[in-house]
Amino acid sequence: MKKISIKFLSTLTVFTLVFFTSCQNKETNEETVKEVKEEIKKAPAARIASPAPSPFSTLEQKVGLTDVTIEYSRPNMRGRTIFGDLVPYGKTWRTGANANTKVTFSTDVTVNGTNVEKGSYALYTVPNQKSWDIMLYSDANNSGLPKEWDDAKVVAKVSAEVVKMPMNIETFTITLDDLTNNSGVIGLLWEDVYVGLPITVDTDKAVMASIDEVMKGSPNANAYYTAAVYFKTENKDIDKALIWVDKAIEMTKEDPKFWMLRQQSLIHAKAGKTETAIAAAKKSLELAKKAGNDDYVKMNADSLKEWGAK
The missing domain is CATH 1.25.40.10 (Tetratricopeptide repeat domain)
Incomplete structure (x- = not known):
């Protein structure tokens, strides 16, 4: 009888230890799960690295003593007809993709006889078959076109003749060429079209x-x-x-x-x-x-x- 009691007590002790250990482990596991959930909430959403459809580009060019910086996004043709279709004739275009194209001058410049003060401007265009209107707009931070167009913010406007090129330019491209000590031409190229915006500096x-x-x-x-x-x-x-x-x-x-x-x-x-x-x-x-x-x-x-x- 004494042996049975000792055996019973031993078994009971082991069971009790297992029970309490199990409960303790359960509490620990619940705390661990809770901590992991909190960390997941804090962690930023996972992002997949992939190339942008219209890559961002920055062009920097010295014209005389003036620094000219052009920031823009560059869409591709991808087999599409661009002007007169994807980019309609007669309508204001953001002149690129995504946010508006931005042109920054470190000094005052002259565009079509108009003084343009140093600073940043949005570059907008109205493409047509034979000529484009090219405009510098004083509000330089827009998601494409302004929500409300304001003619008073057009600081300079030029009518530029369309020059047809003998080949297609797949990616929308902006250049700054024909450089002298006192001038340069901001060139816009896409599909088989080139137009230029002349600027002069003092x-x-x-x-x-x-x-x-x-x-x-x-x-x-x-x-x-x-x-x-x-x-x-x-x-x-x-x-x-x-x-x-x-x-x-x-x-x-x-x-x-x-x-x-x-x-x-x-x-x-x-x-x-x-x-x-x-x-x-x-x-x-x-x-x-x-x-x-x-x-x-x-x-x-x-x-x-x-x-x-x-």
Whole structure:
């Protein structure tokens, strides 16, 4: 009887331990599940990485001293007819995909004779078969077209002739080409169509102010050289350019530069001093050969031939 009691008690003890352990594990599991659910709630929704149908692009270009930045999304043709179908004629187009195309100027610019203050603008167009209206709109943050169009926000408008291209451009493309010190053309290309928006910048005013300021002090060789080349390029006082480039060459005579001598030869030639132009070109040619610069070798050789050098 005593043995049975001990056995019974042992069994009861084991059962009790298992029962309490089971209950404890259940409570622990419930707490764990609760914690996991809370973490899932906090975790961001899973996202699948995939390419955008109309990839975003940023174009940055210096025009003279003005920084021009264009931000836009680029849809593809994908076998579709674009103008006159996907993009209707006679209706305002966002000029790209997704949010409006944004153009930012770091200085004031001129568009079609109209001053456009530095800042950001939405670029909108009205495509037609033979010409497009291209507009800069002062509200630069829209999901495509503005909810309510406001003509008062059109700061500049240009009618641009459509140029038909000999091939299709699959992806909508914006360029900034035909660059000079004072101008450029924002080009829009898609399907077989090209239209351009000319812009001009007042680079000369800024450069001349800089030259005047530097020349009041103690200009170094590079300052004289840069000023001389600018005067030559912009058809300004060639006699001043001559004086400045000669000073630059004199200041670097211990370590002559073939590109400086090249510009000296061109400035002398433009000033009608052919003999000294030839002498400078020969020095530039010799140094370019030593430097292994084939471009300058050819340019100098061509000029020497043009000027009748022996």
